[in-house]
Amino acid sequence: MVQSKTELFEEELKTQAAWFKVLAHPARLKILQYLSEANSCITGDLSEELPLGRTTVNQHIKELKEAGLIQGHIEGVRTKYCLNPEKIAEVKAVIEEFLSALNAGDYECK
């Protein structure tokens, strides 16, 4: 009886919430930040950059990949990770849209 009920909400809300969820863990933010700061594709063990084991970091990378935010290109034994500019733009747009609709300034709350 504790079935997920998120599917009962409007599509837009679900999409927005899903994006927020992808970003709701410091490890994933860190990975995105790192790739962004590197300003290029990265080869090698991302897990050395964060306080987590390799497997766990891979798990987070996988989530980011599934969300489309990063891409991985196999390069021999290694994999090159890159941000996906289109999806980054998309996530920015979706979140901006939600935030700009949030208006809390025009009434007295007492």
Next chain:
Amino acid sequence: MVQSKTELFEEELKTQAAWFKVLAHPARLKILQYLSEANSCITGDLSEELPLGRTTVNQHIKELKEAGLIQGHIEGVRTKYCLNPEKIAEVKAVIEEFLSALNAGDYECK
């Protein structure tokens, strides 16, 4: 052995991730949206607006309250819910900051 390791990350990342997490459920987005659209304080059963039971909705309201995004003023038997403009502004600022730092446009990814 599966202790939370989020505390091992930098403060800023933790703060950002925590805000994303608050917004990572459609019910909470809906509540915020509803209060925002009403453009005033709301009395009465919010749960009629969403496809969840009263207790569950209260749970989400509680989380939003603990995050500071909404305030509740007791008004006799009822409670008036309002957005908290300062916190809304804060969350917007924190998220904007993260997003604007995310730069994926300047390199070739092949």
Next chain:
DNA sequence: GTTTTTTGACGTATATTTGCGTCAAAACAA
């Protein structure tokens, strides 16, 4: 060929979140 390096897939244990039922307190009406 064999070995090494790197990564993903899989399984597992614990932690946290989600959803709700039940109960109790508070304010009001009768």
Next chain:
DNA sequence: TTGTTTTGACGCAAATATACGTCAAAAAAC
């Protein structure tokens, strides 16, 4: 006083997320 309405607190069960160990596949080094 005795109900009635509204809400928060508490606790439970199921679902999901976190963190990681182990193993296997693929490419390169030997």
